[in-house]
Amino acid sequence: MKRRTLLAGLTIGGLAMAGCSNSSSGGGGGEAVDVSDTEMEATIEFAAWESDFDWDSVIKGFNGKYPNITVQITKSPFKEFFTRLQTQASGDNLPDAFMMNGPNFQLYASHDILVPFDSAVEAGELDFSNYPEAMEELYTYDGIPYAVPTSYDSIGLWYNKDLFEKAGQELPTDEWTWDDLHETSKAISEALKDDGIYGFAGGAYNQELFYNLIFQAGGEVLNEDATKAQYSSEGSREALQFLRDMVEDGSSPSIQTTADTSPDELFKSGKAAMVYGGSFRVQGYVDSAVGESIQVVRLPKGKQRGVVLHGGAIVANASSENAAAAAAFAIYHGSEEGQQIIGESGASIPAFQGTEQAYIDAHPEYDLTIFPESAEEYGFPYPVSANTQAWLAVESDMIPKILAGDLSVEDGTAQLDEKIDALLAEEADQ
Amino acid sequence: MTQAETVASAPGGTADGAARGGRRRVPNPDGIWPWLFVLPTLLGLAVFYFWPVIQTAYYSFTKWGVFGGAEFVGLDNWIGLAESGQVPRALLNTLLYTGMLLLGIPISIYIASLLNRPGLRFSAFYRVLYFAPFVSMPAAIALVWGMIFNSQYGILNQFLGIFSVPRIYWTSTEWVALIAIGIVGIWSSLGFNIIILGAGLRSIPSEMYEAARIDGASNWRQLISITVPLLSPSIFFLTVLSVIRGMELFDLIFIMIGDSNPIKGDTQSMVSLFYREAFISNNKGTGAAIAILLMLIIGALTVVQFWVQRRRARS
Numbered sequence: 001m002k003r004r005t006l007l008a009g010l011t012i013g014g015l016a017m018a019g020c021s022n023s024s025s026g027g028g029g030g031e032a033v034d035v036s037d038t039e040m041e042a043t044i045e046f047a048a049w050e051s052d053f054d055w056d057s058v059i060k061g062f063n064g065k066y067p068n069i070t071v072q073i074t075k076s077p078f079k080e081f082f083t084r085l086q087t088q089a090s091g092d093n094l095p096d097a098f099m100m101n102g103p104n105f106q107l108y109a110s111h112d113i114l115v116p117f118d119s120a121v122e123a124g125e126l127d128f129s130n131y132p133e134a135m136e137e138l139y140t141y142d143g144i145p146y147a148v149p150t151s152y153d154s155i156g157l158w159y160n161k162d163l164f165e166k167a168g169q170e171l172p173t174d175e176w177t178w179d180d181l182h183e184t185s186k187a188i189s190e191a192l193k194d195d196g197i198y199g200f201a202g203g204a205y206n207q208e209l210f211y212n213l214i215f216q217a218g219g220e221v222l223n224e225d226a227t228k229a230q231y232s233s234e235g236s237r238e239a240l241q242f243l244r245d246m247v248e249d250g251s252s253p254s255i256q257t258t259a260d261t262s263p264d265e266l267f268k269s270g271k272a273a274m275v276y277g278g279s280f281r282v283q284g285y286v287d288s289a290v291g292e293s294i295q296v297v298r299l300p301k302g303k304q305r306g307v308v309l310h311g312g313a314i315v316a317n318a319s320s321e322n323a324a325a326a327a328a329f330a331i332y333h334g335s336e337e338g339q340q341i342i343g344e345s346g347a348s349i350p351a352f353q354g355t356e357q358a359y360i361d362a363h364p365e366y367d368l369t370i371f372p373e374s375a376e377e378y379g380f381p382y383p384v385s386a387n388t389q390a391w392l393a394v395e396s397d398m399i400p401k402i403l404a405g406d407l408s409v410e411d412g413t414a415q416l417d418e419k420i421d422a423l424l425a426e427e428a429d430q
Numbered sequence: 431m432t433q434a435e436t437v438a439s440a441p442g443g444t445a446d447g448a449a450r451g452g453r454r455r456v457p458n459p460d461g462i463w464p465w466l467f468v469l470p471t472l473l474g475l476a477v478f479y480f481w482p483v484i485q486t487a488y489y490s491f492t493k494w495g496v497f498g499g500a501e502f503v504g505l506d507n508w509i510g511l512a513e514s515g516q517v518p519r520a521l522l523n524t525l526l527y528t529g530m531l532l533l534g535i536p537i538s539i540y541i542a543s544l545l546n547r548p549g550l551r552f553s554a555f556y557r558v559l560y561f562a563p564f565v566s567m568p569a570a571i572a573l574v575w576g577m578i579f580n581s582q583y584g585i586l587n588q589f590l591g592i593f594s595v596p597r598i599y600w601t602s603t604e605w606v607a608l609i610a611i612g613i614v615g616i617w618s619s620l621g622f623n624i625i626i627l628g629a630g631l632r633s634i635p636s637e638m639y640e641a642a643r644i645d646g647a648s649n650w651r652q653l654i655s656i657t658v659p660l661l662s663p664s665i666f667f668l669t670v671l672s673v674i675r676g677m678e679l680f681d682l683i684f685i686m687i688g689d690s691n692p693i694k695g696d697t698q699s700m701v702s703l704f705y706r707e708a709f710i711s712n713n714k715g716t717g718a719a720i721a722i723l724l725m726l727i728i729g730a731l732t733v734v735q736f737w738v739q740r741r742r743a744r745s
Contacts, residue, residue, distance in 0.1 A: 083709055090498040107712075111497050196582070204690035256602035259691040260580045271582075387496075390711040397695035404692040423711075 032119035033316070035328040041068040042325035044096035046314075047085070049078040052283070052347035053150070061341050062332045069325045071097075089113060094317045096326035100147050102138050102310050102381075103388035109141035110386050115316035115327045117145045126331050131351045134309035134381040148334035149351035151342060152311030153278045154371040154379065155208055156296040157181070158285065163273035167191040167199075172274070174370070176300040178216075178242060181274070185251035188273045193250075201263035201272035202243055202252035204400040206392075207310055207382060208276050209263075213239035216302030221383035227428065229391070229420035232413040235303070240402055241409045242302075248405065255404035267294075279349050279371040282363055298370045307374045310382035311351055349375070386427040391420040483725070490719035496712045507719040517723070519696065520703040523608055527699065528676025530612030531619060535668050538623035543657055545624065546631045557624070564621035572685035575614045576601065579686070601686050604693045611682045611697075619675065623668050630664035631657065666739050670732060677728050680705065700724045 048055060059071045074095065076084055082104050088094045089108075100108065108114050120126040128136040131149045139147040159172050167188040172180070185199030203209060214221060219235025222228065230236055246252040253266065267275040268288035276299065277285070285291060299307055314333055316326035332338050336352055343350040343358035349372055350356060356372040385391070394416065402412035458464070490507055492500035511517060541560065545553055563571060578586050579600035587597055600610040634657065642652050658665070680701040687697050698706070700720065708717025 086496065086712075089496075092498075107496060111495075113497070255690070255692050256599040257582055259602040259688050260576075260584075260599070261582055262688075262690075387712055390713075393706060393710045396689055400690050400692040400694070406692055 033115055033324040033327045035120060035125055035324055035331055036123065037324075038066050039068060040066065040325055040328070042322040043070040043072065044320075044322045044325050044329060046071050046073045046326075046329065047081075047095040047098040048073060048075050049081040049099055050075050051078075052345055053342060054345040057341045057344075058333050058338055061337060062329055065332060066325070066328055069328065071329060092319070094320070096320040096322050097314055097316050097329050099150070100139075100313045100315045102384050103392060105139060105147060105313070105315075106141055106384055106386045106388065108315065109146040113318060114146040115318045115323050115330075117148065117327070117331070120327065120331055121145065126334065130336070130353055131334075132309055132353065132375050132379050134375070134379040135311055135313075135351055137381040138310070138384065139313050147313035147315045148330040150312040150314055150333065151348035151350050152309055152375060153207070153280050153348060154309060154375040155212055155276055155278050155299060155307050156370050156374070157274060157299050158267065158277045158281070158294055158296045159274045160267070160270065160272075160290050160294050162290075162293040163188065163192065163197060163270065167273070169273075171295075172297050172300075174298040176297070178213075178300050178302050181300045182242070182246060182251060185246060185274060186249055189250045189252075192273075196271060198251070198253050198266065198272045199274060200246060200252045201258065201266040201275045202246055202403070203258035203263035204255060204396075204403050205263070205276075206395065206399070207308055208278050210239055210243060210399065211308040211380075211383070212276065212299055212306060213242060213302065215306035215308060215380045216299070216304060217242075218303045222385060222424075226383070226385035227424055229417040229424065231416045231420075232410075237409050237413055239302070240399070240413065243403055244405060244409060247403060255400050259400070279359075279368070280347075282366065282368065283346075286363060292365075294366075296366055296368070296370060298374050305374070305378040306380050307378060308382055309375050309379035311348070313351075385424055387423070390427075391423045394419050394423065486718045487722050489715055490722050492715050492718075494714035494718070500715070503715070507713075507715045511716055511719050511723075516698065516703055517700075517720075520698045520700050521727070523697060524677055524679055524699045524701075526608055527612055527615060527679050528673055530609075531615050531672045531676040532669065534616035534619050535623060535665060535672065537616065538620055538627055538668070539653075539658065539661065539665070541620065542624045542627035542631055543653060546628055548636070557628070560624050561621035563618040566618070568618070568681040569685055571614065571618055572682050575610075575617075576686050579610050601688075602691050602693055604696050607687060607693055607697050611679070611686060614682055614686070615676070615679070619672065623672075626664050626668055627661060630661045634660045662742075666735070670735050673731050673735065674728055677724065677731070700727075 046055075055073050059073070062071065063069070081099070082101075085094070085098060085104075089111075094113070117126055121128065126145075126148065128145060132152060135149045135152055136145065139145055139149060157172055157176070161171065164171055168191065169184050169187055172184070181200065188197070188199030211221060214236045217235035217238040219233045219237070219239055220230035221236070223230055231240075243252070247254060253272075258266070261271075263272065263275050264277060264281060264284065266272040267277070268285065268290060270290050277296070285294060299305075314330040316323055316330050320326055333342070334352065336355060339350040339352035339355040340358065342348075343355045346359055346362035349359045353372070353376065360368045360372075362368075398407070398412055398416045398419075401407045402409055402416075407415070489500055491502060491504060493503045493506065494500045544550075545556055545560075550556075578584050581587060581597055581599045581602070584600070586600065590598065598606065601607050638656050638660075639652055642656060647655065678701055679699040683697060683699055683702045684705070687694055691697075701724070704717050704720040704724070707713045707720060
């Protein structure tokens with residue numbers, strides 16, 4: 001194991017060889033840990049991706065409860081975070097606690113790398129009913145939770161009041177339907193054509209755009225046990241067709257345009273009157289040129305209401321000597337106290353329901369309450385499987401083609417399902 | 431490895447060495463000493479080049495778990511790669527890009543000879559100007575060019591719009607994107623090419639040009655009949671380097687072809703395909719197979735180039 005790891009590190013060019021101290025065979029995962037001893041002594045390494053979270057305050061709060069655990073934080077840019085983590089995992093050199101996201105979670109959970117939190121739930125240290133249901137679902141693998149949610153993102157319809165006024169259209173409401181969105185977008189695009197302004201900036205994002213529409217149309221991305229892709233299900237096709245129609249009649253810019261200039265850039269520079277934007281966009285929107293003339297409402301409804309929920313979490317490394325201390329840190333950060341601190345940084349909506357007020361209060365000029373409200377009322381978990389990244393690569397090749405009209409919705413989704421099914425079948429073998 | 435070899439031997443050496451005919455075996459009177467002197471370098475090469483290459487070749491026959499633990503699967507990765515049908519297109523894209531980089535060499539010869547005209551004012555300034563792209567970060571270059579190529583707000587389309595050229599989607603139209611990337615590639619390699627060619631130009635004695643002028647040869651004729659033939663060692667050196675650099679295309683694609691781009695799947699290079707398999711899809715075995723394939727292709731192209739050069743030198 002040790003030898004192979006060293007070679008692996010060399011080949012891929014990572015520096016995994018630095019630490020092979022832990023010569024356990026990598027098994028060891030899956031054992032429960034006890035976090036009840038608040039006097040335990042340890043020094044743990046916590047790896048986070050760079051973000052606006054105020055980790056120092058969280059650690060300070062944590063030390064109020066566990067005074068003898070020192071938390072050392074290492075940060076890396078999000079783009080490198082998971083590549084780095086994988087290299088560390090291959091070298092049996094993972095940090096004691098680290099941040100996790102939906103697309104990568106099952107990969108780690110399925111390889112017995114993470115501390116299971118079911119015993120903490122039984123002991124009453126952790127209660128998932130405090131978090132949105134979709135978050136629990138996202139971070140549960142084979143019926144066992146392996147992560148403590150940090151925060152979540154929800155999506156809303158942002159609009160630019162000035163552009164609506166200019167085009168003489170009525171402002172969107174929480175009660176809007178897809179048809180309202182389409183008609184108004186078209187009217188704005190036509191009225192402001194000479195200024196190069198679009199009614200709606202669509203693009204081809206999944207979390208911020210088409211996953212929401214798929215759920216609203218009653219479709220699915222993956223089936224229940226994530227063994228089959230469902231892009232060709234009726235609802236999914238309807239959602240993609242809707243977006244395709246918006247592009248075709250000019251309500252929304254061409255996919256080639258949004259490939260060059262992202263939808264939120266178009267919105268921020270006043271070139272689009274509406275955009276589907278995540279709760280995490282607030283900071284960027286406030287600072288933009290349109291910051292003072294925008295507002296947000298709930299996503300328009302299709303057959304039903306729906307919003308895709310995704311959020312980060314903290315996990316603990318099961319093979320670490322300090323697994324208990326790491327788990328204690330993860331659990332603390334997900335407690336009401338820890339979540340309060342996270343909310344105050346205003347970076348994202350804290351996952352603990354009832355602590356979102358700090359996030360909302362950070363920008364009273366916007367109706368940010370719609371984010372936690374819609375998440376709680378009709379949030380759908382972000383679709384994941386054991387190797388999500390692999391099929392996401394296929395998705396991000398094909399969906400833009402479908403929306404651009406290079407492939408028909410029917411053929412495109414059929415091909416997409418076929419390719420992704422093959423990848424999901426491969427996952428099952430692993 | 432090919433690269434190191436080329437650097438050592440290309441300018442000058444190869445041509446006249448080969449012209450003398452077959453290799454002669456020189457008895458080595460120094461025994462083991464020369465080996466001891468190169469040992470530190472060889473050791474480094476062995477540990478950081480040869481061994482990883484051998485390992486990568488081995489891993490291309492294994493299924494490599496996401497978190498380590500390789501299992502021998504014979505030719506599965508190679509067969510899977512052939513069946514996926516991604517390689518021919520990626521290879522074609524890479525070769526087209528490489529071809530475009532080679533077009534940069536004649537352009538570089540032209541600019542280098544302009545810069546080396548005797549009595550040119552500010553020539554040092556121009557040289558810095560042309561060399562600047564070469565020392566800039568590729569990622570920064572790709573970002574800036576991405577803005578220039580932006581279909582809606584990019585300066586290039588604005589400029590073409592003056593002549594009522596319809597809007598061109600530079601980075602999101604199949605094949606066109608490859609040309610856009612090629613333009614950036616040529617632009618950023620000019621500086622290096624010009625420096626190398628400039629050095630070659632300065633070694634051409636000025637008497638030859640004087641003699642040609644007395645015989646009534648035009649500037650163009652001088653370029654074709656004197657400059658280019660006498661520059662051929664430098665040109666050969668640049669050809670070999672350009673091919674290797676072209677085959678390793680990655681960063682321009684990675685940054686200029688965004689994630690929601692409809693042509694993303696059609697505009698992969700060999701290296702971006704490798705990145706995708708190894709680090710996105712977690713098929714490190716398949717990734718290793720692509721890496722080995724690419725190495726073999728670059729090796730073969732380099733061998734062919736040397737062979738052509740040797741034949742030409744002999745004739």
